Amino acid sequence: MSPRVGVTLSGRYRLQRLIATGGMGQVWEGVDSRLGRRVAVKVLKAEYSTDAEFVERFRAEARTVAMLNHPGIAGVYDYGETEMDGEGRTAYLVMELVNGEPLNSVLKRTGRLSLRHALDMLEQTGRALQVAHTAGLVHRDVKPGNILITPTGQVKLTDFGIAKAVDAAPVTQTGMVMGTAQYIAPEQALGHDATAASDVYSLGVVGYESLSGKRPFTGDGALTVAMKHIKETPPPLPADLPPNVRELIEITLVKNPGMRYRSGGAFADAVAAVRSGRRPPRPNQAPTIGRAAPTAVPSAAQARAAAELTGRAPATAARPRPATGSHRTPPPRSSFSSGQRALLWAAGVLGALAIVIAILIVLNAQDRRDRENQPPPTITTTITETTPYSPTAMAPQPTSPGSDGHAEEQLRVTRHDVLASALSAWEPGFRQLTASEQTPQ
Known part of the structure; x- marks a missing residue:
């Protein structure tokens, strides 16, 4: 039968008053007959008490939580499993009864x-x-x-x-x-x-x-x-x-x-x-996804391979020079005419659009396959x-x-x-x- 007033769990915890009923079970006010103190006893529902994997995890959690010692955490005193009048074993948790x-x-x-x-x-x-x-x-x-x-x-x-x-x-x-x-x-x-x-x-x-x-x-x-x-x-x-x-x-x-x-x-x-x-x-925020990665410096072997493909001499890495009083003019940068810049900009936009369209086509095809092969989820x-x-x-x-x-x-x-x-x-x-x-x- 279900827990009721007067039932004693494991010959020690006597249930006196039902406090609340939740999705996992019932919480009772009880008395620890061995120590003579009032406690709260959470008795799990049969569907959880008979689930071996759940009970094992619940038992491990009870042991871990019992080690937490803080005035802001209601203490866990005991965990047990007992027979309930032929209905199989019932798991329960004994906790601090808080006046609050x-x-x-x-x-x-x-x-x-x-x-x-x-x-x-x-x-x-x-x-x-x-x-x-x-x-x-x-x-x-x-x-x-x-x-x-x-x-x-x-x-x-x-x-x-x-x-x-x-x-x-x-x-x-x-x-x-x-x-x-x-x-x-x-x-x-x-x-x-x-x-x-x-x-x-x-x-x-x-x-x-x-x-x-x-x-x-x-x-x-x-x-x-x-x-x-x-x-x-x-x-x-x-x-x-x-x-x-x-x-x-x-x-x-x-x-x-x-x-x-x-x-x-x-x-x-x-x-x-x-x-x-x-x-x-x-x-403190973690690095955001999409942040540019550091540029890798090619190795000497990679540089030689690139030279063989392009027919150009490999560039050597610039070494830092000590600062001097003289100022060296930086080498002139290559520039494009306004027409060349417009063509490059248009090519970049078209390339990006092509990538987006390709991704949408793939996603839509995958979505159609998923709808055809899977039944709708039930919530x-x-x-x-x-x-x-x-x-x-x-x-x-x-x-x-x-x-x-x-x-x-x-x-x-x-x-x-x-x-x-x-x-x-x-x-x-x-x-x-x-x-x-x-x-x-």
């Missing part, structure tokens, strides 16, 4: 945070993320429901490693949870591997919502919202916010992960700069319902109305590259996609 309120509940009650509290929350969350990023972990589901605020203002980040374990598991009939659509990074929505910069993007969305009282992107379904994260620019933040605050969020929400802050710590440092009244620092979005949240527990609310009244929706896709292939159909051919909204039982 999830940020989504705070936003629902207050509309938005004050500037001081919002920046404090963002910096604390960034510092907590940095601990995981340093350990090689990516949260992959940063959202208000996973950020708890204690009565003293301490931030506690929860559900570390869970989304990563799901993403690494093979796709099942019910699909794969990619993350919460309202907070998902563009690269995650496209099926690419999430990185620390993906967590920073999601935290930027949380910051946008906390500062403005609304999410940057909303829509009729998870797929629509995810596509907006991929293609659209967020609406401007309220004009009453300081310019450096608006600039901070704008940097964090750029589509290219290489142009964001690379980790939670870098983002937290930027928040600290803004809190002190300075502009946010620009992220399923799922809205997960939850039970009311108690402010005395650490569990997130997987689905709850945000400050703008829109419910959080988990994005499930049947293939990693399905959204990438759907991009070409976003405009006129969007109706060709097979999309549906389902509510799990």
